[in-house]
Amino acid sequence: MNGLFITTSVIGTGLVVYAARNLFRQVGDGEPMGKPIHEMMEEKTLAEVSRTWNKAALSGNIVDFREIAKLWRESETEQAVVPLPRPAFKHWEIERFFSEMIEKRRTIKGDRRTVIVKLLKLLDEEGDCPSVVNMNPLEAENKYSRETFSMLATIPLYLHTIQVARKFAAKVNQDVMLPDIFIVSLGHDIGKIPSYHDKMYSTVDHPLISAIILNGITEYASLANRDELDKIVREHHLLKAEYPLTKMLKQCDQDVRKEELAVLVGEAVERNKTSYKTEDIPPRKPEPQTVAQKPAAKNGAPPEETRDHPLGALETQDLPDLEALELPSWFDADAILSALKKRINQLEATSKGLRWSAVSTSSGHVFANPEGLWAAVKEVSGMDPDMLAADADEASKRNLLYTFVRELSRINDAIATEYVSEKHYTTKATIVTGAGKGINSLLVPFRARAFGISSATLEMQKSPLLKKMVKDIKPKQEEIETCVL
Structure with missing residues (x-):
């Protein structure tokens, strides 16, 4: 009797599972040989399988999960x-x-179909709300500019969500994974629905609210891999995603945002072709009679600028490696340097007080904070959707800045690369205030000559207030060398 051969291959790890081989092979007294199929099965989590699939995809191989579904899904x-x-x-x-x-x-x-239908019904009934929220200070969408946020608020949540689900499904293209793909993509933003969000935004952000709502669905709470699905939803805005599927959800979400912004910007330009020309908007300068300044200390010490840590809450995270991207068509090194030059040694009034974007030093360098450089680049880019979307995606912003700094160094020798480590675009530096206080920061080191102006001329442009706020800037490498000497 010919045997039945069932072979399933997972390319990328070399794992081969034989569900059954020569299942009823006839020998001697006719007893079947081999173990039962259920004893040969090996259990795998969704995370383990997604990693296997991701490795195989990167190597150019094709992985089909249809025959190994029971390795990671409950029977x-x-x-x-x-x-x-x-x-x-x-x-x-x-x-x-x-x-x-x-x-x-x-x-x-x-149960998965039931969960998907319930999510679609929820979006159908309450998903006409805006697809962006910024009430919780931890929200990534807090970083959108006011104009960008207002545009995206016109996109209803239900429409944004199903577009993300379509894109995610097309990217995966494996039927056996689609139930869970649809659950996380349809559920990743339901925490923005006002009936839930308005009650919980003061304590948690929308990804956590979304996970709470999902766990309130009985059929979802009974899923064997619920914890993994929770993790994908909760972490879809983190700088570094642990699961490949989380990274893919985040990328699909970002891609949809770029497409939405491209349409919205195009419509805005058609309505008023001059409304969004950022190059016509000069850098804001404080008016002494209206700017609320930090009061001087009782001992007469000069005012000092206080800055949040450049990475904020991200400083404790394991940061992903930077990736050089393709340069956009609008990139113009000279225009970016010109836009940044206007900001050197200038103070700007912000909601957090007086801030500077770039400061010169007597050593012949100009140190720009990443946000200042980002503002200069955005001025040149106009309303590029990729730039607008990156405001709320720290990973994309870091990769873009890394790409721009590399190109500025290559074309104009504008970057003091002796202070920048490989695969970085900033240097660790100490900002020394007029009172002698040291503030650690991450800054982009430029050569002053790249701006076509001498260090002496730049130093003359400093206001007395700026000199009190920033007396000097010392890269960490110089500090170390001084200690050694």
Whole structure:
């Protein structure tokens, strides 16, 4: 009797699982050889399988999960399930999404199908709200400019969400993974729905609210891999994603934002072609009679600038490696240097007091804080959707700044590379205030000559107040050398 061979390959790790081989091979007295199939199965978590798939994809191999689904998914009941009535939706976009992406897929069934339908019903009923929120200070979307936030607020949550789900499904293209892909993509932003968000925003941000809402769905709470799905939803705005699927969700979310902004900016330009020309907006300068300055200390010490840590809450995270991106078509090194030159030794009034973007030193350098350089680049870029979207995505912003700094160094020799380590675009430096206080910061070191002006001339442009705020800037390398000497 010929044996039945069932072979499943997972390319990328060399793992080969034989579900059954020569299952009823006839020998001697006719006893079947080998172990039962269920004893040969090996359990795997979604995270382990996603890592395996990610490695294989990067190596150019194709991984098909259809035959190894039970390695990472709990076994489905074999009992006949009574078909559920077809749900009805009031938004045609959701109706179309269900019809095209959910309704006829045999892999979407049981509790997962129920969760997906409930999420779609929730978005259908309450998803007309804005797709951005910024009430909690921890929200990534707090970093959008006022104009960008206002534009994105016109995109309803339900529409943004189903676009992310479509993009995620197209990227994965594995039917066996689609149920969980749809759950996390449809659920990743439901924490923005006002009936939930307005009650919890003061304590947690929208990814955590989304996870709380998901766990309130009985069928979701019963899923064997619920903890992994929770983690994907909770961490989709973190700088560094632990799971490949989290990274993919984050990328799809970002890609949809760029597409939305491209359309919105185009419409805005058509309405008023001059409204968004940022190059026509000069850097803001404080008016002495209206700017609220930090009061001087009782001992007469000069005012000092206080800055948040450059990475904020991210300083304790394991930062991802920087990646050089393709230069955008609008990139103009001379224009960026010109935009930054206008900010050298200038004070700007902000909600946190007086701030500077770039300061010169007598050593022939100009040190720019990353946000100051980012503002100069945005001025040159106009309303580039990638730049606007990167405001709320720290990883994208870091990669773009790294790319721009590398190019400024290559073309204009504008960067003092002796202070910048490989795979970085900033240097660790100490800002010495007029009172002798040292403030650690991450700054981009430029050569003063790149701006076509002498150090002496730049020093003459400093106001007395700026001199009190920044007496000197010392790269850490120089501090170390001084200590050694």
